[in-house]
Amino acid sequence: MTAPQGTSLGAAAPGGGALLSQPRPRGRGRRRRPGQLVARAIVLVVVLGYLVLPLFAMVEFSTRGDYGTRSLGSYEAILSYPNLIDGIVTSLEIAVLTVLGMLILLVPTMVWTVVRVPRMRRVVEFLCLLPLAIPAIVIVVGIGPIYQWMGQHLGAVGASPLTLALIDIILVLPYAYRAIDASLRSIDTATLADAARSLGAGWPRTILQVIVPNIRGGILSASVLAIALVLGEYTISSLLAFNTLQVVIYLLGKRDPFVSVAVSFAALVFAFVLLFVISRFAPGAVHRGQQTIEEPAA
Amino acid sequence: MTSPSSSTGTAHGVAVSFQEMHRWYGPVHALDGLSIDIAPGEMIALLGPSGCGKTTALRALGGLDEVDAGRILVDGRDMTHVPANKRNMGIVFQAYSLFPNMTARDNVAYGLRLRGIGSAARRKTADEMLDLVGLGQQASRYPHQMSGGQQQRVALARALAIQPSVLLLDEPLSALDAKVRRQLREEIRRLQIMVGITTLFVTHDQEEALAMGDRVGVMSAGRLEQIAAPAELYDRPRTRFVAEFVGLTNRIDGTADGGVVRILGTVVPLLEGSAQSGQVKALVRPENVRLARAQDDGTARVAAVSFLGSLCRAQVTLPDDTLVVAQMSAAEASDLAPGTTVTVGVVPAPVFAVAD
Numbered sequence: 001m002t003a004p005q006g007t008s009l010g011a012a013a014p015g016g017g018a019l020l021s022q023p024r025p026r027g028r029g030r031r032r033r034p035g036q037l038v039a040r041a042i043v044l045v046v047v048l049g050y051l052v053l054p055l056f057a058m059v060e061f062s063t064r065g066d067y068g069t070r071s072l073g074s075y076e077a078i079l080s081y082p083n084l085i086d087g088i089v090t091s092l093e094i095a096v097l098t099v100l101g102m103l104i105l106l107v108p109t110m111v112w113t114v115v116r117v118p119r120m121r122r123v124v125e126f127l128c129l130l131p132l133a134i135p136a137i138v139i140v141v142g143i144g145p146i147y148q149w150m151g152q153h154l155g156a157v158g159a160s161p162l163t164l165a166l167i168d169i170i171l172v173l174p175y176a177y178r179a180i181d182a183s184l185r186s187i188d189t190a191t192l193a194d195a196a197r198s199l200g201a202g203w204p205r206t207i208l209q210v211i212v213p214n215i216r217g218g219i220l221s222a223s224v225l226a227i228a229l230v231l232g233e234y235t236i237s238s239l240l241a242f243n244t245l246q247v248v249i250y251l252l253g254k255r256d257p258f259v260s261v262a263v264s265f266a267a268l269v270f271a272f273v274l275l276f277v278i279s280r281f282a283p284g285a286v287h288r289g290q291q292t293i294e295e296p297a298a
Numbered sequence: 299m300t301s302p303s304s305s306t307g308t309a310h311g312v313a314v315s316f317q318e319m320h321r322w323y324g325p326v327h328a329l330d331g332l333s334i335d336i337a338p339g340e341m342i343a344l345l346g347p348s349g350c351g352k353t354t355a356l357r358a359l360g361g362l363d364e365v366d367a368g369r370i371l372v373d374g375r376d377m378t379h380v381p382a383n384k385r386n387m388g389i390v391f392q393a394y395s396l397f398p399n400m401t402a403r404d405n406v407a408y409g410l411r412l413r414g415i416g417s418a419a420r421r422k423t424a425d426e427m428l429d430l431v432g433l434g435q436q437a438s439r440y441p442h443q444m445s446g447g448q449q450q451r452v453a454l455a456r457a458l459a460i461q462p463s464v465l466l467l468d469e470p471l472s473a474l475d476a477k478v479r480r481q482l483r484e485e486i487r488r489l490q491i492m493v494g495i496t497t498l499f500v501t502h503d504q505e506e507a508l509a510m511g512d513r514v515g516v517m518s519a520g521r522l523e524q525i526a527a528p529a530e531l532y533d534r535p536r537t538r539f540v541a542e543f544v545g546l547t548n549r550i551d552g553t554a555d556g557g558v559v560r561i562l563g564t565v566v567p568l569l570e571g572s573a574q575s576g577q578v579k580a581l582v583r584p585e586n587v588r589l590a591r592a593q594d595d596g597t598a599r600v601a602a603v604s605f606l607g608s609l610c611r612a613q614v615t616l617p618d619d620t621l622v623v624a625q626m627s628a629a630e631a632s633d634l635a636p637g638t639t640v641t642v643g644v645v646p647a648p649v650f651a652v653a654d
Contacts, residue, residue: 188393194362195395195453197382199409199460213399 062262063178066266074262084263087248090161094244095230097165102176105169107219111211114184115193128177131170136235143167147240161242168230175229176222183218187211209262220278228271307450311339311496312373314359319368321354321520328354329365330520340489341497342525343511345504350519352500353468359498360466361385372463388457391623392469394449396441400643402428402438402452409460427455430489447478454486458493465490467499471506472614483510504544506530516540533583534648536571547581548622550644552651554578559651569647578651584611584625586645591633600638603631610634614642 065071078084108130113124150158157163189211196206212219234246243268253260264276301633314336321329328351336342344352358364361382365490370378377385396405406424415423428434433449441449457465467486471479487510490497501507507514508528515525516539524531524540534543552561554575559568561580568574589600589612601613601621610631614622622642634640 187398188395191391191393191395192397194360194382195389195391195397195456196408197362198360198385198389198466199456200383200386200412201408202381202383205412210397214397228384 005115058261058265058268062258062265064258074256074258075266077256077259078263079264081248081259083243083251084248084252084259087243087245090243091164091231091245094165094168095227098172098230099226101165102172102222102226103189103219106173106176106180106222107212107215108207110180110184111189111193111207114189118190125177125181128173129175132174137239139170140169140236140239144240157209161237161244164233164237164240164242164244165230167236168226168233171233171236172222172226172229175225179221179225180215180218183215183221184211187214192238224275224278227274231267231271311337311494313338313371313387314373314464314496314498315369315371316355316359317369317371319358319365319370321351321357321358321363322367323334327520329358329368332368332517332520332522334515334522334525338496339494340512341487341499341501341510343501343507343514344517345501345507346516346545347502347519350517352502352517354520355517356466356468356498356500359464360387360389362389367519379545386460387464387466388460388462388463389466389468390450390453390457390470392472394441394446394473396449396456398441401438401440402433402444405441405452406456406459409456413460423459424455427459428452430458431455431485437480445478446474447482448472450474450482451485452527454489458489458495462495462627465495465497467497469501472503476600479506486510486648487537508544516543518543531584534569535650538581538650538652541569541581541652546584546623548584548587548623549579550582550620551618551654552580559649561646561649563643564644564646566644566646569648569650572649572651573653577654580649580651582644582649583647584623586647587614587622587624588643588645589614589624589626589634589640591641592639592641598640598642600636600640602635602636603634614640616642 003058031055062074063070063072065073109124113120147158147163150163152158192210193206196210197203201209231245233244234250237244237247238250249260249263249267252263314334316332316334318334319329320327330351332351332355334342334355344355346352354363358365359372359377361377361380361384365378368378369376372385396402400408403421403424406427407420410420410423425437428437431454433448433451433455436444436448436452443450444452450473453470458557470486471483474482483506499507499510508531508551511528513525514528514531516523516531518539524536526534531540532545535544541547550561552559552566554568554573554577557568557574558565559572559578559580560566561582564578572578589598598614598616601615603613604611605628608628610626610628612624612626612631612634614624616622624642
């Protein structure tokens with residue numbers, strides 16, 4: 001089938017691509033005065049120093065050997081502590097469960113709220129941000145009896161440290177909500193959902209095939225934040241007597257501070273690598289529906 | 299060229315019937331007993347101001363909104379409570395609705411994918427539909443690489459690709475500039491006639507509605523004021539709202555009696571539904587106002603003349619300071635200028651009148 005005779009629509013095809021490659025005009029605002037550059041450099045140095053100095057101190061401390069030498073012995077010793085390996089594995093498992101639980105709970109809820117009951121958006125936002133205002137000790141005191149009951153009645157499952165994911169899902173909600181909400185606001189979620197449904201998609205397909213691919217950036221950000229929070233969570237794990245990575249690091253610090261700092265540094269490097277991989281390979285905000293070319297001539 | 303109907307399979311449209319539909323949003327009665335019968339293959343344009351319920355009616359037909367009472371019949375089948383994804387209706391939205399993560403081809407093929415069509419057949423049909431809307435060369439582009447007009451064309455192709463029983467157009471042109479809008483509306487009308495699909499088109503643009511619809515329904519406050527062919531709607535409005543909403547009207551003082559009204563010295567028949575006696579305001583179209591250049595005995599004075607291409611509009615001030623707009627050909631307006639003294643009359647075409 002070809003375009004009908006007489007139509008002028010076909011002529012619209014070329015031209016758009018050329019406009020895409022046009023460079024952006026640079027305004028006067030792009031030029032910086034020398035004073036501004038110096039101020040920026042100072043700020044950059046201060047910030048980098050604030051961030052890098054502790055890391056440098058950790059490396060310096062964890063690589064101290066005998067008689068003023070340098071050694072990787074503390075890093076090699078990590079593998080010789082079974083509790084530490086167990087703590088790492090447990091924390092990673094909790095992180096995975098937390099991410100899955102958070103996404104399963106949050107994404108459909110937020111999409112449904114935006115599409116079907118937008119007046120509830122504020123309520124959902126309030127509920128998701130609430131954990132920010134509740135201290136960890138209050139959460140533990142409140143939820144402690146539930147964990148006690150689970151330990152007594154649900155056997156090994158109830159006593160597993162993996163149940164910490166239930167609390168961690170709540171703790172990550174404020175950060176995950178913000179990340180996903182920003183992505184949902186960047187697309188016309190309601191119209192995309194209507195379009196998908198009119199074409200024959202049910203709600204699961206609409207969310208999985210149309211909405212999720214277009215908020216992938218937000219989902220990845222939420223997942224990274226969740227992983228970072230779980231790997232760094234100490235208070236609740238400790239108070240509920242579960243041996244997660246941070247708890248083991250703390251205990252190890254009392255016995256062998258060099259290995260403890262080596263593990264902390266390794267965990268930070270792991271988080272940095274994870275962030276880098278995700279930011280490098282996650283899709284950018286390029287397909288966000290903004291109109292980037294002008295109407296072609298008729 | 300392959301016939302589009304062979305591709306879409308909708309050479310014969312289906313009948314659609316709204317029966318006494320009601321919809322409340324809290325205290326707002328968005329649909330107030332709306333009833334419309336749409337013939338197979340017909341294009342109905344629903345016209346009305348913002349908030350009149352036209353989009354609610356369209357979304358109810360598409361299954362995107364519920365109705366509180368009434369029924370929707372499509373080809374004789376009650377669709378009132380059928381979910382949107384089971385109705386098989388193609389919808390083109392006001393907002394750009396292409397899936398940003400998919401190319402134009404994938405967008406058009408998405409509905410076919412949901413129907414289990416194989417990838418080769420999907421691709422073939424999608425390419426055919428894109429050819430149909432003149433975008434065969436743009437198949438691999440993402441929405442953000444296309445203009446607004448192109449995106450709406452792809453959306454139209456996507457809606458037609460699933461061989462819908464009914465096509466729903468929810469102000470699809472309102473985000474486009476005037477030139478593209480005019481061009482695209484002609485394309486949509488051409489395709490609709492070619493495919494023969496029953497179509498409901500919602501707009502607040504009178505020109506669009508009158509140009510595209512086989513019949514035009516004018517809505518106000520959830521009710522259908524009048525539905526008729528464009529010419530009849532324009533020439534023979536049945537309610538005050540329609541007379542005032544559709545097209546330009548002058549409100550000229552007159553005296554009604556016995557089915558006629560005397561305005562500016564001319565006796566003119568009254569339309570059904572008009573005020574029938576006493577002092578009235580007659581609603582007279584600008585093209586039914588006649589101006590004649592006078593010497594010193596003129597009764598009115600030209601205030602301004604607007605050039606509209608082949609036509610001109612002159613604003614004339616009557617002795618009682620009433621402002622009347624007259625429309626004429628550019629040639630007829632050549633000797634009119636601001637300050638010119640004229641006599642004003644009206645063509646004895648039926649008019650609608652409202653009580654003064």
